[in-house]
Amino acid sequence: MTVRLVGDAVFTVDTTDTVLAPGAVEFEAGTITWIGDPRRVEPAAGTEVRDLGGVLMPGLVNCHAHSPMTLVRSAGDGLPLDRWLSESVWPREAKLTEDDVYWGMALGAAEMLSYGVTTTCEQYRHPAPVTEALLDTGMRALYTVAIFDFADAGPDAGWEAMLAGACELFDTADGKEGRLGVGFGPHAAYTVPPEALRAVAAEAQRRGALLQIHLSESAAECRVVLERYGMSAPALLASQGVLDGRVLAAHAVWLDERDRDLLVQHDVAVAHCPGSNGKLGSGIAPLADLLRRGVRVGLGTDGPASNDDLHLWDEMRLAALLARATAGDPDVLSSRTALRLATRGGAEAMGLPVGVLEVGRPADVVRLRTDDPRFTPSLDDAELLGHLVWAAAGDLVTDVWVAGTPVVESGHCTTVDTERARAEVVQRARRLLDS
Numbered sequence: 001m002t003v004r005l006v007g008d009a010v011f012t013v014d015t016t017d018t019v020l021a022p023g024a025v026e027f028e029a030g031t032i033t034w035i036g037d038p039r040r041v042e043p044a045a046g047t048e049v050r051d052l053g054g055v056l057m058p059g060l061v062n063c064h065a066h067s068p069m070t071l072v073r074s075a076g077d078g079l080p081l082d083r084w085l086s087e088s089v090w091p092r093e094a095k096l097t098e099d100d101v102y103w104g105m106a107l108g109a110a111e112m113l114s115y116g117v118t119t120t121c122e123q124y125r126h127p128a129p130v131t132e133a134l135l136d137t138g139m140r141a142l143y144t145v146a147i148f149d150f151a152d153a154g155p156d157a158g159w160e161a162m163l164a165g166a167c168e169l170f171d172t173a174d175g176k177e178g179r180l181g182v183g184f185g186p187h188a189a190y191t192v193p194p195e196a197l198r199a200v201a202a203e204a205q206r207r208g209a210l211l212q213i214h215l216s217e218s219a220a221e222c223r224v225v226l227e228r229y230g231m232s233a234p235a236l237l238a239s240q241g242v243l244d245g246r247v248l249a250a251h252a253v254w255l256d257e258r259d260r261d262l263l264v265q266h267d268v269a270v271a272h273c274p275g276s277n278g279k280l281g282s283g284i285a286p287l288a289d290l291l292r293r294g295v296r297v298g299l300g301t302d303g304p305a306s307n308d309d310l311h312l313w314d315e316m317r318l319a320a321l322l323a324r325a326t327a328g329d330p331d332v333l334s335s336r337t338a339l340r341l342a343t344r345g346g347a348e349a350m351g352l353p354v355g356v357l358e359v360g361r362p363a364d365v366v367r368l369r370t371d372d373p374r375f376t377p378s379l380d381d382a383e384l385l386g387h388l389v390w391a392a393a394g395d396l397v398t399d400v401w402v403a404g405t406p407v408v409e410s411g412h413c414t415t416v417d418t419e420r421a422r423a424e425v426v427q428r429a430r431r432l433l434d435s
Helices: 067-072 081-093 098-114 127-137 159-173 194-207 219-229 233-239 257-265 274-279 287-292 312-327 335-342 344-350 381-390 418-434
Strands: 003-007 009-011 023-028 031-036 048-051 055-058 060-065 117-124 140-147 180-186 210-215 246-251 269-272 297-299 365-368 397-402 405-409
Touching: 003 055, 003 365, 009 023, 009 381, 055 381, 060 098, 060 246, 060 269, 060 297, 060 312, 060 344, 067 081, 067 098, 067 117, 067 418, 081 219, 098 117, 098 127, 098 397, 098 405, 098 418, 117 127, 117 210, 117 344, 117 397, 127 140, 127 159, 127 180, 140 159, 140 210, 159 180, 159 194, 180 194, 194 210, 194 233, 210 233, 219 233, 233 257, 257 287, 269 287, 269 344, 274 312, 287 297, 287 312, 297 312, 297 335, 297 344, 312 335, 312 381, 335 344, 335 381
Parallel strands: 003 048, 009 055, 060 117, 117 140, 140 180, 180 210, 210 246, 246 269, 269 297
Antiparallel strands: 003 023, 023 031, 055 365, 365 397, 397 405
């Protein structure tokens, strides 16, 4: 069946940032088949027409997340990144069971979907429960299997075993249900040795898969890499051939001119995570300069333990605010660019055809209600865009579709028993803390 959604306005985020007011989006079998003015084109016979009002727009794209960390939300507040990981997060995560991870991911997915985030790029261990939860909840996801080199981990938990598991998962699950992509997620240059980075990169490039890695997130990390290898993290990755494939660098805060040139030279994309970087005191990424150089940039929430939510609207606003404040220029990053970062920009950074309402694209659509003071007044398209970027929030999302399938209706996630997921996470989080 063809479905036509009609809104007071449609933000397409296409190449010309077309806005239709009023506008309509039609889709069939999960793919957008028509977009236009509903007053000029009558729906075909048999089309289901839903006159929704409000704003229709592409689903948001979260470029970097560790969503199962809902289990450790707010852990270690006030600690810098290195101590936050070693003293608060990793000790609890070492006690995780597969069921813990499933419910942590399920609750994270429900949170994101309810906020209008339809696509997420996850990096975490425990592939089986993460992928099961992503498929069960109806999200679109690119899951990059986390790979570490833990000291004294034993043969079953070393980087070789993790890489073998990631290869097996890619070979059996990539493309599953048309919504799940699989990639490789070596944690960082300071937690994965060069020989492991080379091996992971080779397997990812052999498959044309995305490699996601934390890069130059904190000054402390950069000092460790420089002392250990005599070069910056981007230079180390380049020397090991890591940057020769599809690479998504998370954070990219501490980059000198040569580092930035390397990102451009190798077409490395960046997941900008201003909320997490701010909370951990890690710094502010050079967003405006990266965009000026033509780097593909999307937005990420990072994990809900360092953010502490999965609310990409906050990241969109914060990215624009920080870019303008640090430059002392309100024109350095436009409202149009901010919206693009949260949608199409994120999709392009991940190499996915989403984040845009355009014929032939997946029907990942979000509807926001506008009967709210934050959307008053809306006298023209520019004001409406301003309200979306500077005033709107996830609580105004009422309906969400992923590949044309409704996953949020009237503000409630329909694919997750959210109350049960909350109860499961509370119980399991208490055990992790108490033990």
